[in-house]
Amino acid sequence: MRTISHTLPWVIAVVLVLVAPHVFGSGFSISLLCRMAIAAVFALSFNMLMGQGGMMDFGHAVYLGLGGFLAMHVMRAADAGWWIPTPALPIVGAFGGVVAAGLGGLVVSRSTRTAFAMITMGLAEAIVALVLMLPRLFGGEEGINADRSGGPPIFGFDFGSPLEAYYVIAFWALAAAGLMFLFTRTPLGRLSNAVRDNAERVGFLGYNPGRVRYFVYMFSGLFAGLAGGLQAINDEIITSANIGSNAAGAVLLMTFIGGVGTFAGPVVGAVVVTLMQMALGTVTEAWQLYNGLIFIVMVLWAPGGISGIILAHAPLVRSGQARRLVPSYLTVLPGFVAALLGTIGLSENAYRLQSIRGGSPPGGSIFGIPSDPQTMTPWLVSLALTAVGLWLVARTAPRARAAWLEIAGGTQA
Amino acid sequence: MSAAPALLLDGVVKNFGLVHVLRDVNITVAAGERHAIIGPNGAGKSTLFHMITGRFPVSGGRISLHGRDITDMSSYDIYRLGVARSFQVTSLFNRLSVFENLRVGAMRNKGAGHAWWRLLDGYGPLRERAEEMLEMLGLTARRNVPAGLLAYADQRALEIGLAIVGGATTILLDEPTAGMSRHETERAVALIRRVSEGRTLVIVEHDMGVVFDLADRISVLDNGRVIASGTPADVRGDPAVRSAYLGAAAEVLT
Numbered sequence: 001m002r003t004i005s006h007t008l009p010w011v012i013a014v015v016l017v018l019v020a021p022h023v024f025g026s027g028f029s030i031s032l033l034c035r036m037a038i039a040a041v042f043a044l045s046f047n048m049l050m051g052q053g054g055m056m057d058f059g060h061a062v063y064l065g066l067g068g069f070l071a072m073h074v075m076r077a078a079d080a081g082w083w084i085p086t087p088a089l090p091i092v093g094a095f096g097g098v099v100a101a102g103l104g105g106l107v108v109s110r111s112t113r114t115a116f117a118m119i120t121m122g123l124a125e126a127i128v129a130l131v132l133m134l135p136r137l138f139g140g141e142e143g144i145n146a147d148r149s150g151g152p153p154i155f156g157f158d159f160g161s162p163l164e165a166y167y168v169i170a171f172w173a174l175a176a177a178g179l180m181f182l183f184t185r186t187p188l189g190r191l192s193n194a195v196r197d198n199a200e201r202v203g204f205l206g207y208n209p210g211r212v213r214y215f216v217y218m219f220s221g222l223f224a225g226l227a228g229g230l231q232a233i234n235d236e237i238i239t240s241a242n243i244g245s246n247a248a249g250a251v252l253l254m255t256f257i258g259g260v261g262t263f264a265g266p267v268v269g270a271v272v273v274t275l276m277q278m279a280l281g282t283v284t285e286a287w288q289l290y291n292g293l294i295f296i297v298m299v300l301w302a303p304g305g306i307s308g309i310i311l312a313h314a315p316l317v318r319s320g321q322a323r324r325l326v327p328s329y330l331t332v333l334p335g336f337v338a339a340l341l342g343t344i345g346l347s348e349n350a351y352r353l354q355s356i357r358g359g360s361p362p363g364g365s366i367f368g369i370p371s372d373p374q375t376m377t378p379w380l381v382s383l384a385l386t387a388v389g390l391w392l393v394a395r396t397a398p399r400a401r402a403a404w405l406e407i408a409g410g411t412q413a
Numbered sequence: 414m415s416a417a418p419a420l421l422l423d424g425v426v427k428n429f430g431l432v433h434v435l436r437d438v439n440i441t442v443a444a445g446e447r448h449a450i451i452g453p454n455g456a457g458k459s460t461l462f463h464m465i466t467g468r469f470p471v472s473g474g475r476i477s478l479h480g481r482d483i484t485d486m487s488s489y490d491i492y493r494l495g496v497a498r499s500f501q502v503t504s505l506f507n508r509l510s511v512f513e514n515l516r517v518g519a520m521r522n523k524g525a526g527h528a529w530w531r532l533l534d535g536y537g538p539l540r541e542r543a544e545e546m547l548e549m550l551g552l553t554a555r556r557n558v559p560a561g562l563l564a565y566a567d568q569r570a571l572e573i574g575l576a577i578v579g580g581a582t583t584i585l586l587d588e589p590t591a592g593m594s595r596h597e598t599e600r601a602v603a604l605i606r607r608v609s610e611g612r613t614l615v616i617v618e619h620d621m622g623v624v625f626d627l628a629d630r631i632s633v634l635d636n637g638r639v640i641a642s643g644t645p646a647d648v649r650g651d652p653a654v655r656s657a658y659l660g661a662a663a664e665v666l667t
């Protein structure tokens with residue numbers, strides 16, 4: 001029973017990964033799937049620190065980036081004739097990540113909580129600066145690139161086509177996820193939970209909490225570096241942007257939106273956020289703003305992320321009681337939709353206004369409704385929608401919450 | 414000559430800034446002894462435990478364990494020499510289940526180290542030890558409850574469990590029965606008596622019933638000094654003790 005509940009999600013994941021590129025076969029979809037897989041590995045490695053070890057790493061992209069750069073150099077060497085097959089590049093990335101984290105960990109692992117977070121940020125800034133100062137090694141602003149099909153063919157595959165690259169990436173992503181899952185069930189994995197909950201107490205049970213943090217940091221760097229190797233294969237270029245604070249912020253966002261409290265949460269977050277970036281990115285330039293807003297809403301009202309929401313409702317759905325929640329949840333919906341539309345109106349108008357000032361033609365529309373940001377009406381309407389929506393949510397949310405508490409409390413007792 | 418005391422505190426001093434908490438503490442605990450430390454609130458009992466277990470550095474004096482100087486060692490090195498402790502303020506792994514708390518507590522002793530190449534479930538003796546401890550603490554039914562969600566008395570029981578699950582030879586318990594009901598206290602005392610069999614026990618306790626029931630020897634700490642040390646009978650008759658501390662609780666002594 002227990003084994004089934006543990007293996008079933010993995011079987012489903014493997015099947016999904018194998019089938020997905022044949023269902024969504026376009027080049028665009030395959031590249032989207034690759035991005036999701038890479039983001040998922042990266043977010044899982046981040047959550048080894050964040051969710052499982054209680055370490056907030058604001059500079060985690062450093063390990064993805066350095067692993068990626070190393071893999072990129074090796075890919076170049078392969079292009080130049082060395083016998084290094086492309087599917088082995090993630091191992092190179094992982095090696096780069098673990099070595100870098102082994103050094104970085106010496107600096108950060110003595111500290112805890114806020115100090116830890118601050119030091120990781122400073123370290124990352126320093127490394128980004130260093131990367132830009134060494135253009136020979138890291139290619140300066142342009143980064144370095146190579147051709148993934150330049151390596152030796154394996155069974156006739158040169159991995160140049162998107163589908164072949166997809167299978168390499170998917171294989172490694174599944175393997176990495178599996179290993180990270182197993183890690184959570186090792187003595188070191190459990191110790192990292194203990195250090196998260198109560199680092200001091202660990203010291204009185206014979207373990208040096210700094211040492212535990214150091215080892216976990218290395219493992220996290222290893223898998224981030226592996227993600228960097230995957231990214232090198234997928235993009236065939238790594239730049240300093242892959243190392244910097246934007247990339248580090250993105251993984252934090254994904255992990256939180258997916259949920260830090262479960263193993264699969266970061267995967268959910270990686271998939272959802274990547275989809276959102278693609279979907280919103282094609283219709284609006286303001287997607288980063290929406291990303292940020294969703295993050296805030298999540299942290300405030302659903303700190304367990306998407307997986308936390310699912311976990312909270314799964315037992316109710318199973319026992320058939322979820323239906324009783326629907327009416328009270330529906331009362332929140334109008335306010336939520338109004339606030340959402342209002343927020344979209346405000347941000348789209350702001351972006352529109354900015355580009356008009358930058359020389360774009362005036363006027364514009366949102367959802368096909370004419371909306372000229374140089375007039376008052378769209379602003380007032382959006383503002384009113386937001387305000388009324390938020391007010392309605394504030395009025396209705398407590399009752400929905402109470403309904404959930406009542407029903408969920410009932411099942412637990 | 415091999416009979417060095419299990420624990421020897423030699424002129425231990427602790428200042429927090431200008432606050433002199435421990436002025437000159439000398440205590441000898443023989444191996445296999447059950448030693449109680451009593452004294453009024455703020456006497457420095459918990460601070461003394463912190464000194465022994467390396468939580469804070471001493472300001473002066475030496476501490477040795479079976480003749481070995483442990484004064485400047487880290488808490489984890491002292492643990493590895495066989496000293497485990499509980500805390501007056503409950504200090505658990507709140508998001509881990511009761512079982513996982515105990516398993517973490519026994520990991521060092523059962524040779525799991527920092528292993529990352531083996532699954533925890535593969536350590537049979539470790540699991541057995543945690544299960545045995547659950548049974549002894551009466552927490553079997555709460556096995557999978559996160560420690561942070563336990564009732565207070567169960568948390569206190571688990572706090573004791575974390576101190577003893579690793580099989581340390583010297584056990585320090587800081588007010589283990591604080592906040593427990595009469596019945597729970599009796600259970601805990603029976604457990605402490607049982608697990609300290611053949612080990613060295615140092616216990617800080619306000620409940621005089623427990624102290625005189627359990628202790629072979631008692632040290633009375635007041636104002637940063639040991640004002641009396643001896644068998645329960647000695648301490649009971651000591652006038653300095655009566656005036657310093659036991660006035661309020663004197664009826665227990667008679």
Ligand SMILES: Nc1ncnc2c1ncn2[C@@H]1O[C@H](COP(=O)(O)OP(=O)(O)OP(=O)(O)O)[C@@H](O)[C@H]1O
Nearest residue numbers: 429432434452453454455456457458459460461501
């Ligand atoms: N970290 C600290 N900084 C400053 N003063 C401290 C610190 N820890 C303890 N003290 C002070 O040291 C004195 C002794 O505290 P301690 O906790 O050791 O007493 P105790 O004998 O355990 O008392 P109780 O019976 O209330 O547990 C108290 O006056 C306390 O305020």
Ligand SMILES: [Mg+2]
Nearest residue numbers: 458459460501
């Ligand atoms: Mg105390």
